[in-house]
Amino acid sequence: AQSVTQLGSHVSVSEGALVLLRCNYSSSVPPYLFWYVQYPNQGLQLLLKYTSAATLVKGINGFEAEFKKSETSFHLTKPSAHMSDAAEYFCAVSFETGANNLFFGTGTRLTVIP
Amino acid sequence: KAGVTQTPRYLIKTRGQQVTLSCSPISGHRSVSWYQQTPGQGLQFLFEYFSETQRNKGNFPGRFSGRQFSNSRSEMNVSTLELGDSALYLCASSSAGHGTDTQYFGPGTRLTVL
Numbered sequence: 759a760q761s762v763t764q765l766g767s768h769v770s771v772s773e774g775a776l777v778l779l780r781c782n783y784s785s786s787v788p789p790y791l792f793w794y795v796q797y798p799n800q801g802l803q804l805l806l807k808y809t810s811a812a813t814l815v816k817g818i819n820g821f822e823a824e825f826k827k828s829e830t831s832f833h834l835t836k837p838s839a840h841m842s843d844a845a846e847y848f849c850a851v852s853f854e855t856g857a858n859n860l861f862f863g864t865g866t867r868l869t870v871i872p
Numbered sequence: 873k874a875g876v877t878q879t880p881r882y883l884i885k886t887r888g889q890q891v892t893l894s895c896s897p898i899s900g901h902r903s904v905s906w907y908q909q910t911p912g913q914g915l916q917f918l919f920e921y922f923s924e925t926q927r928n929k930g931n932f933p934g935r936f937s938g939r940q941f942s943n944s945r946s947e948m949n950v951s952t953l954e955l956g957d958s959a960l961y962l963c964a965s966s967s968a969g970h971g972t973d974t975q976y977f978g979p980g981t982r983l984t985v986l
Contacts, residue, residue: 790971801876801962801977809972848915852971859905859928860975862915 760785762851764863772871777821777836779866781849784830791832792850792860793823802848808832819843844870873898876965876978884984890951893981897944897965903927904946905975906938909960918961921946922969950983958985 765780783789790809794802806817813825823834832849846867850860877896885891897904905928906918917930921940938948944965950957960982964975 792974794977799979801979802964803977804974807972807974850915859917859920859930860907860915861917862907864914 760789760851760853760861762849762861762863764847764849764866766866767864768867768869770869770871771839773841774838777834777839777843777868779834779847779849779868781823781832781834781863782830783832783849783851785851785853787853789851789853791823791825792852793817793821793832793834794848794850796846796848796865798845805834805847839868839870841870841872844868876963876976878961878963878978878981880981881979882982882984884986885953886986887953887955889953890949891953891983893948893950893961893963893983895946895948895963895965895978897946897963898976901965901967901976902944903966903969903973904940904944905964905966906946906948907962907964908932909962909980910958915962918948920969927969953985955985957983959983 761784763782792807793805806815808825816822821836848865849863879894903922905920909915920928924940935951940946960980962980964977966973966975
């Protein structure tokens with residue numbers, strides 16, 4: 759069965775420190791992977807996506823993620839955290855080219871400490 | 873381009889009632905997906921419509937239904953509301969409805985069932 763696992767429901771980092779949010783997937787077919795961010799009382803905004811092109815994907819706001827097939831991972835990183843990065847982050851996967859339903863992880867709430 | 877809009881933003885209903893939520897996709901987008909977000913279950917896929925046809929359906933009871941109009945606007949209906957239906961309902965649109973497409977999310981409708 760296909761699934762997405764986000765390790766760590768809460769992550770705290772100091773302002774200026776590295777941000778690392780973990781995502782692992784389980785799939786028998788090549789996945790398409792996404793990272794979304796959600797600010798309070800808002801919908802989801804796409805940060806970046808992997809669709810079988812370059813394995814290192816750069817997104818908005820300085821975030822990037824690397825697809826590692828051998829580790830079935832798609833971890834999200836940002837070299838230096840900013841206060842405005844405090845939000846909830848969701849890893850999501852879709853598995854079918856002809857379908858448009860996303861399977862989401864449980865989310866990671868990022869807190870940035872000044 | 874205007875983003876995805878959802879109306880109403882907030883709803884309060886009582887058990888047993890029914891409710892209809894509306895979603896207007898980004899102009900030109902033909903695929904509309906609906907998701908339910910709750911603290912306990914996270915983000916779960918409800919269904920997807922493409923060119924007025926339901927193409928995919930998640931694991932929700934038949935009380936949850938939807939439709940899509942010729943202008944791609946979509947409605948979601950929940951009948952015989954239960955307390956557990958209290959959630960944020962998110963609508964997302966994408967251009968062609970492929971698994972690689974970016975889904976653009978609306979701000980959501982927050983439904984409270986008393």
